[in-house]
Amino acid sequence: MALKTVRIQDVAQAARVSTATVSRALSTPEKLSEETRKAVFDAIRSTGYRVNHAARNLRMQRTGAVLILVPNLSNPFFSQILAGISGVFMETDYSVLIADTHGRAADDNRLGDYALTRVDGIISLDGALPAETMQEVAGQGAADRMIFACEWVQDTPLPSVRSDNVEGARLAIRHLHGLGHRNIAHITGPEDNVLTHARRQGMLEERTRLNLPARDDWIIRGDFSLESGREAAHRILTMDQRPTAVFCCSDQVAFGLISTLTAHGVRVPQDLSVVGFDDIELSEYYVPALTTIRQFRRKLGARAARLLLDRLGGGPATPVPGEVLTVEVELVIRDSTAPPPPLAP
Amino acid sequence: MALKTVRIQDVAQAARVSTATVSRALSTPEKLSEETRKAVFDAIRSTGYRVNHAARNLRMQRTGAVLILVPNLSNPFFSQILAGISGVFMETDYSVLIADTHGRAADDNRLGDYALTRVDGIISLDGALPAETMQEVAGQGAADRMIFACEWVQDTPLPSVRSDNVEGARLAIRHLHGLGHRNIAHITGPEDNVLTHARRQGMLEERTRLNLPARDDWIIRGDFSLESGREAAHRILTMDQRPTAVFCCSDQVAFGLISTLTAHGVRVPQDLSVVGFDDIELSEYYVPALTTIRQFRRKLGARAARLLLDRLGGGPATPVPGEVLTVEVELVIRDSTAPPPPLAP
DNA sequence: CTGAAAGCGCTAACAG
DNA sequence: CTGTTAGCGCTTTCAG
Numbered sequence: 001m002a003l004k005t006v007r008i009q010d011v012a013q014a015a016r017v018s019t020a021t022v023s024r025a026l027s028t029p030e031k032l033s034e035e036t037r038k039a040v041f042d043a044i045r046s047t048g049y050r051v052n053h054a055a056r057n058l059r060m061q062r063t064g065a066v067l068i069l070v071p072n073l074s075n076p077f078f079s080q081i082l083a084g085i086s087g088v089f090m091e092t093d094y095s096v097l098i099a100d101t102h103g104r105a106a107d108d109n110r111l112g113d114y115a116l117t118r119v120d121g122i123i124s125l126d127g128a129l130p131a132e133t134m135q136e137v138a139g140q141g142a143a144d145r146m147i148f149a150c151e152w153v154q155d156t157p158l159p160s161v162r163s164d165n166v167e168g169a170r171l172a173i174r175h176l177h178g179l180g181h182r183n184i185a186h187i188t189g190p191e192d193n194v195l196t197h198a199r200r201q202g203m204l205e206e207r208t209r210l211n212l213p214a215r216d217d218w219i220i221r222g223d224f225s226l227e228s229g230r231e232a233a234h235r236i237l238t239m240d241q242r243p244t245a246v247f248c249c250s251d252q253v254a255f256g257l258i259s260t261l262t263a264h265g266v267r268v269p270q271d272l273s274v275v276g277f278d279d280i281e282l283s284e285y286y287v288p289a290l291t292t293i294r295q296f297r298r299k300l301g302a303r304a305a306r307l308l309l310d311r312l313g314g315g316p317a318t319p320v321p322g323e324v325l326t327v328e329v330e331l332v333i334r335d336s337t338a339p340p341p342p343l344a345p
Numbered sequence: 346m347a348l349k350t351v352r353i354q355d356v357a358q359a360a361r362v363s364t365a366t367v368s369r370a371l372s373t374p375e376k377l378s379e380e381t382r383k384a385v386f387d388a389i390r391s392t393g394y395r396v397n398h399a400a401r402n403l404r405m406q407r408t409g410a411v412l413i414l415v416p417n418l419s420n421p422f423f424s425q426i427l428a429g430i431s432g433v434f435m436e437t438d439y440s441v442l443i444a445d446t447h448g449r450a451a452d453d454n455r456l457g458d459y460a461l462t463r464v465d466g467i468i469s470l471d472g473a474l475p476a477e478t479m480q481e482v483a484g485q486g487a488a489d490r491m492i493f494a495c496e497w498v499q500d501t502p503l504p505s506v507r508s509d510n511v512e513g514a515r516l517a518i519r520h521l522h523g524l525g526h527r528n529i530a531h532i533t534g535p536e537d538n539v540l541t542h543a544r545r546q547g548m549l550e551e552r553t554r555l556n557l558p559a560r561d562d563w564i565i566r567g568d569f570s571l572e573s574g575r576e577a578a579h580r581i582l583t584m585d586q587r588p589t590a591v592f593c594c595s596d597q598v599a600f601g602l603i604s605t606l607t608a609h610g611v612r613v614p615q616d617l618s619v620v621g622f623d624d625i626e627l628s629e630y631y632v633p634a635l636t637t638i639r640q641f642r643r644k645l646g647a648r649a650a651r652l653l654l655d656r657l658g659g660g661p662a663t664p665v666p667g668e669v670l671t672v673e674v675e676l677v678i679r680d681s682t683a684p685p686p687p688l689a690p
Numbered sequence: 691c692t693g694a695a696a697g698c699g700c701t702a703a704c705a706g
Numbered sequence: 707c708t709g710t711t712a713g714c715g716c717t718t719t720c721a722g
Binding site for chain 1: 395396397398399400402403408410417418419420421423424425427428431432435440441442443444445457458461462463571574575597600601603604607626627629630631632634643
Binding site: 059 | 694699
């Protein structure tokens with residue numbers, strides 16, 4: 001601020017009106033006489049006035065910002081959801097704050113602090129918020145200003161926007177079954193994650209419905225990461241009876257799996273078929289191009305943003321608490337799936 | 346805010362001191378008597394007080410936030426830089442605002458608006474800010490509160506933190522040359538991008554130094570994207586004389602290239618070697634695992650954050666304007682490069 | 691339709 | 707070491 005800051009009062013002076021009028025020109029221009037309005041806007045332009053948000057927010061008892069809680073900023077999966085969210089708020093006068101919870105949400109009561117004094121609302125992409133944090137948020141009356149997107153916390157009354165994870169898993173299994181696979185393994189996410197449960201459930205349901213064999217060691221614990229895909233590959237390589245197809249809880253896991261399998265001479269899809277989940281941009285360009293369940297991440301983010309906006313603005317169609325908005329998913333068939341090898345059992 | 350908000354005054358009352366004392370307890374606790382300090386902190390705890398940042402910021406003539414300008418949020422390359430930046434600011438009382446410039450930086454004077462009233466400082470990962478925007482920023486005295494990271498704007502006095510792009514390109518070419526390649530192509534970034542120039546320059550320098558053949562059509566225009574890698578592949582497939590190796594300006598381009606080449610029966614690295622740039626997490630898990638130039642993105646982000654922090658705080662070692670901090674890069678050799686095929690010229 | 695005036699909650703002189 | 711006090715720049719009654 002090298003140049004002295006232009007206040008609303010300077011504008012008022014230049015326009016020969018009161019500060020109240022300038023303020024009104026900004027918020028409710030239609031309530032001013034044509035003449036006055038023009039004078040004010042001319043003054044605004046000539047003085048180079050910019051509103052001071054700190055002052056406005058203080059006065060209005062709001063912060064003008066929303067907080068996005070991301071489990072892991074360096075995971076490309078989230079960036080497109082962020083893009084969706086960010087796109088919506090860009091059109092509003094809210095600023096978007098982004099915080100990485102690093103898997104282990106704000107240890108101290110930082111979240112509480114933010115919830116109360118730094119932001120008007122929160123979108124959490126992290127479903128692993130500690131119960132006490134949730135309590136605090138709820139207890140502080142911030143509950144109607146927080147929603148979940150993508151992930152969510154079980155048994156919370158907060159609304160959420162999520163992909164149809166169960167259906168996604170079903171689609172994957174059905175696709176593999178349609179190709180002739182019967183021995184299908186699944187690499188899960190971390191045990192405490194809601195997505196893990198939803199996808200595994202869909203997988204199990206469909207497996208049962210189709211009467212496919214169930215072996216315990218075909219459910220392999222992972223954590224959505226590339227590394228866990230690699231580990232799963234090693235597990236599979238040492239199995240006495242290998243599955244002919246693997247449904248992975250994320251594309252990253254699928255990449256880790258395929259890369260390691262390939263390095264060990266197992267060909268995908270000739271020897272083993274792989275289905276991912278997410279359809280990140282890269283999946284189309286993997287070798288082989290990955291068959292996967294597409295999540296509309298941008299749309300999901302945008303929808304979450306709008307939902308929060310509604311609640312903040314006391315919008316008309318304010319959804320009931322606990323509402324769940326489900327975004328459809330779709331199967332994208334590429335080159336990582338094929339009929340099982342003829343000689344396989 | 347269901348519960349009435351606790352003000353500094355309420356704390357003062359509870360602790361039987363003045364508001365000034367409470368304020369001091371928060372900012373300079375060492376200047377209070379043991380006794381008073383304890384009383385205040387007890388009161389803070391019992392009342393559940395939280396500072397109101399809008400008020401503090403208004404008073405202190407600051408905003409308590411920094412803005413990160415990202416060319417494209419959905420590009421995984423940036424997310425880890427963000428993580429690095431975000432990690433540093435997490436330790437401070439600055440909030441991190443993230444805005445996607447969508448390649449075409451804030452059309453309206455939104456950036457100016459932000460620069461002046463919503464944030465104390467800016468880190469731009471976008472080197473393609475229109476000149477007029479830069480002018481505005483400079484003109485507003487915001488120049489000493491803005492820096493670049495990763496990308497930068499040519500001929501600007503603003504400091505920047507960047508990878509050693511030229512050296513990275515040299516390393517790539519040297520590696521390929523060491524394997525026996527002489528016919529090396531390069532897929533560039535967009536023409537108006539500073540990284541494009543730096544990397545191409547390094548590439549050309551080294552090619553000259555090593556006395557390698559230069560063909561114009563071996564410099565292929567791209568734009569860092571997967572799609573542009575695919576397009577480049579098609580170009581290469583139709584060349585009368587194909588290069589035996591390709592140095593790509595980004596890992597994404599390399600993926601697009603390899604995936605398309607593979608689909609057309611060209612094997613990497615047996616028929617053609619490929620080197621990327623960035624070393625995004627996935628590169629290690631690609632098929633084949635990608636040989637590439639590693640950028641320490643997290644470190645780069647963190648360093649940029651600290652640089653800005655210094656300038657905001659008027660830190661001791663405030664760097665001179667225009668300073669360039671260079672972060673080293675390194676060659677990571679994996680499986681996408683090999684000696685050229687024996688039969689090739 | 692417009693103006694005067696009262697703060698929003700906090701910090702920083704300035705006194706004591 | 708602590709208290710008093712004057713605003714930071716804005717919006718919003720309440721009058722006119």
